[in-house]
Amino acid sequence: MLLLTIHNFGKKTWLLIVFSILVIMAFGQGKDRESLDPTVTEIWEPVPPKVTPGEGTMPPSDAIILFDGTSLNNWTSENGGKAKWTVGDGAFTVKAGTGGIKTKQKFGDMQLHIEWRSPSEVKGEGQGRGNSGLFLMETYEVQILDSYESRTYSNGQAGSIYKQSIPLANATKPPGEWQTYDVIFMAPVFREDGTLSRPATVTVIHNGIVVQNHTTITGGTEYKGLPVYKAHGKKSIMLQDHGNPVSFRNIWVREL
Ligand code: MG
Numbered sequence: 001m002l003l004l005t006i007h008n009f010g011k012k013t014w015l016l017i018v019f020s021i022l023v024i025m026a027f028g029q030g031k032d033r034e035s036l037d038p039t040v041t042e043i044w045e046p047v048p049p050k051v052t053p054g055e056g057t058m059p060p061s062d063a064i065i066l067f068d069g070t071s072l073n074n075w076t077s078e079n080g081g082k083a084k085w086t087v088g089d090g091a092f093t094v095k096a097g098t099g100g101i102k103t104k105q106k107f108g109d110m111q112l113h114i115e116w117r118s119p120s121e122v123k124g125e126g127q128g129r130g131n132s133g134l135f136l137m138e139t140y141e142v143q144i145l146d147s148y149e150s151r152t153y154s155n156g157q158a159g160s161i162y163k164q165s166i167p168l169a170n171a172t173k174p175p176g177e178w179q180t181y182d183v184i185f186m187a188p189v190f191r192e193d194g195t196l197s198r199p200a201t202v203t204v205i206h207n208g209i210v211v212q213n214h215t216t217i218t219g220g221t222e223y224k225g226l227p228v229y230k231a232h233g234k235k236s237i238m239l240q241d242h243g244n245p246v247s248f249r250n251i252w253v254r255e256l
Contacts, residue, residue: 057113057180059252066103066237066251067092075101078138078238085241091117091249094132094241102138102236108187109256112136112237113180117247118146120176124244126152130175133162133240136185137232141221142204142212144181144246147172159204159211162221167204167211178249179207186256187234188217194231 052061059065066074069090075083077099084098118130130146140161147158147170154160159167159181173179182205189198199219204212219227239248 063252063254078102091247093245093247096243100238100241102238106234106236108234110185111254112183113252115178115180115250116144117178118175119245122175131242131244132246135238137235138238139220140217146175148174159206164218165215169209171206171209190231196229
């Protein structure tokens with residue numbers, strides 16, 4: 001008899017029944033919550049370490065300073081030997097033809113702050129204007145380019161993950177002005193056999209504007225063809241010599 005009745009219910013009736021059950025459940029849950037002890041969900045350990053923030057974009061108390069404005073002691077040439085870029089006025093500048101430079105220390109997951117400046121003397125177009133690059137783990141390029149008033153392919157402009165991810169906005173300042181990149185990078189994880197277990201992700205804030213929002217990196221930066229992952233451990237941070245006198249200052253890292 002009951003079964004017969006249930007079968008006779010229309011679609012609308014069923015919906016009403018289901019809705020009523022949900023409302024009763026929600027109400028019941030709320031009632032249960034009222035009786036819960038709020039301290040049960042309080043977590044007191046571990047205690048986060050105290051870090052004293054820097055003034056403005058200056059390094060916080062626990063940062064590793066990669067460039068303090070005076071020397072390239074923490075850097076080497078990507079070709080081996082001394083970093084040959086020019087240091088002066090609290091900054092350093094790409095010396096064309098000497099090759100990229102990379103940090104002596106190797107990093108994985110990190111928060112990185114770097115300031116860069118396109119040459120005030122505007123030369124070239126597109127990829128030829130104020131080109132350098134921030135290579136995370138020497139492999140994954142966050143493009144540095146004068147994209148203020150110069151078009152190139154969107155996945156190659158400033159703030160792009162080169163040839164992989166278009167920035168969410170063009171936050172580029174005019175050439176000759178200092179610009180900031182704040183980067184949160186999670187290194188790729190590889191299995192014992194060298195296959196990829198978790199791709200790298202990156203968030204990039206350009207002059208205070210999010211241009212990459214937890215972007216998944218699909219492999220090492222390639223000029224030609226598609227990116228591929230090749231297993232590696234911690235590596236240096238590298239800056240690209242693309243032949244243009246791009247300057248840098250105030251570079252610091254916090255390992256995550
Ligand atoms: Mg570049």
